[in-house]
Amino acid sequence: MLDIDKSLPNDPDELRQFTALLLAEVKSQAVLIEKLRHQLAGHRNHRFGSSSESIEQLQLALETSEIAVAKMTAKLRLPDEDPKDKPKLRPIPDHIPRMEVELTTGDDDCARCGGVLRRLGEDVTEELEYVPGRFIMNRIVRPRFACSGCEAFTQAVLPSRPIERGRPGPGLLAHVLVNKYADHLPLYRQS
Template sequence: MTLVTDSLPNDLQALKTLVSAQRAEIERLKMMIAKLRRTQFGRSSEQLDAMIDQLQLSLEELQVSQAEMTTPVEPAPRAVSRRKPLPEHLPRETHVHQPESQCTGCGGKLRYLGEDVSEVLEYVPARFKVICHVRPKWVCRCCEHIAQVPAPSRPIARGLAGPGLLAHVLVSKFVDHLPLYRQSEIYAREGVELERSTLADWVGQSSQLLRPLINALEHHVMSGHKVHADDTPIGVLAPGNGKTKTARLWTYVRDDRPAGDSTPAAVWFAYSSDRKGQHP
């Protein structure tokens, strides 16, 4: 739905009419999304999720078209910015832009009057790095005993990936829904060849590594005086026939904060291939 600049009308009034129509459509889509979100937790919430996602895409395309057609307006010299301040926890990099040391009008000496400070939000793309662990060997001149520090432990024994990379792969797959084959393609653009099978091995072994944490989380949630539970149907591939079947993701929540309890709230997820009563 991206707008082609050549297809825009040359007539100013027609262009204003088009912009007004798009603004009205944007507001309508926003209202529809808000209404769907209010009813998102009903029986057909999965279908509503798909509808909301589609509407969000349409809204984004319209907003892009609006920005493409609208000429940027320079703010007034002393206009008060209504933007939210940038987060304080972000690192700051200061660039000082000094004028000439002498007045360009009369050549006189300048004195400090003050300064204007403006902030620009920038993004530094994620990058790979190689950490080399060097373990020097020392030998005793008397008894020829060899001294060397043991090798640092790794999340995966003899594995290539560090903990930060493993965490990134897991979050990208399970939180951002980025399949492993797409991650492999993204890493290849950085000149790092990581096969999908390699990433799959890392995910499987990371699951084993995190199992004690998952068990502790399950124990914490299930030991509460009351537990909130629900299940969500999810489509999964059935092995062998290439078709999909409906599995279940069970959600268990412990949260007694509304009752004044200071015990940390937590959620534990459990997967089952069907909805038989033996699973909850």
């Protein structure tokens, strides 16, 4: 900016001249700022290219996407969903041999109070496994026990599985992956 003395002039004519000088400098700076903005816009256009999308097009696209989302949510909000619509897993055929494994905690007495455990029920997990040359069904049974003294529940922990809540066992997954990637046998031919 201008070099301004510590005190402003007291004479009205000098103040008018000083004001005119300040206005001229502000005007020249505004012109310079506008010129630099124009140059910057040109450089951005040159560097990033012209955009084919305008604000109006973006707003129109947003409106149409909002309408589509509203239609989809209206379709998804059915008043009463029938359990018939949910996909169900087909049962494994009966001709496949089953191997039953029962997992227990190993104790007949409660770990907390030493009371007698009684059997309440069981959780059954079926897992399709491949043993070279044939398929088998591993049936993992985990009985639930309750203590007669302290009403505590105990149950054996389910062993880790390659796919949580899935049917294939590790042998079956290994067989499919080896056939697909090592033997180059596509999945549709394996099925």
